[in-house]
Amino acid sequence: MKKSLLVIGAAALIPSGVMAGGSHSDGHHHETEPAHHQDMGHGDDHHASGGHASMVGEPAAADAAGRTVHVDLLDTMRFAFDAPLDLKRGQAVRFVVINRGQVRHEFSIGSKDEQESHRAMMRQMPNMVHDDPNTVTVEPGQTRELTWRFDGEQPVVFACNIPGHAEAGMVATATLKP
Template sequence: MKHLFIAAAFALFSTSGWADAEHTSFAFGEPAPAAKATRTVEVVLKDIAFEPSSLQVKAGETVRFVLINQGQLPHEFNLGDKAMHAEHQKQMVAMQGKLFTGGMDHSQMGHGEHGHDSGNTVLLQPGQRGELTWTFRSAAPIEFACNVPGHYQAGMVGPLTIE
């Protein structure tokens, strides 16, 4: 039953909604239009893993990530450093808590650097496909991760090396 409530809440977020939002730039890069991509990488989201488990890109490269959730749970693909993931996890837990108190306040999702409208995150329901296109600016220690509560801690995270 708890999973049903969580899935219903995630269904409220459109995976294409971030495309209309004002995006944030990060030290490691920023969102880009798919037409600017020089390479496409398919990433499969499973329960509780990514395929591939690590990624490599070049500084200055624009990569179109095609994301496929083959799992039975909602998952996200989020680009960021460890601190960004920790902050986003707090926001995801807070959002989950709203499910059991009679509603959700979307303003609490952290619109800005770590929310779902920053261009560095795509949230997918089971069976859903999505895309994220990113221009990588400079070498930085970042990860791609799922910050749905408990998923990062269970190992749904991988290194992204910017050369």
């Protein structure tokens, strides 16, 4: 009898463990196998700060943006910015990102090292979909927005880190002005 109660009690705990597994509210979604946030090349410290702080800045509220830049994502593996990337430290910019192509693309803001790390993670999990403050996945015909306040001493790198895209030239770099 004790053994039966123990088995029933253990079985009752299984669903609660599964339900306590969490959601993808951190902005990462996976179309194939699940992955844990720590395995994605990200630390957990950005949750405490309320966003994805970076070597090149941090997320900003859309209404804080003093400028809007439209970005077309093209299947020629290029970004087409509607204005020069004349960026200043402390400036908040709203990016309206439109996928004009027929394949999925990504728009990511970071330093060179951050982009290289993200690219390596994407090689391990190529079907990962992002909805983060600094990175969005954009399906064909879709428009996404993100707003970023630029800061730091490092050049800003914009990249599509879907495997093969950055390597084919889907990267742009800007130097922050004081």
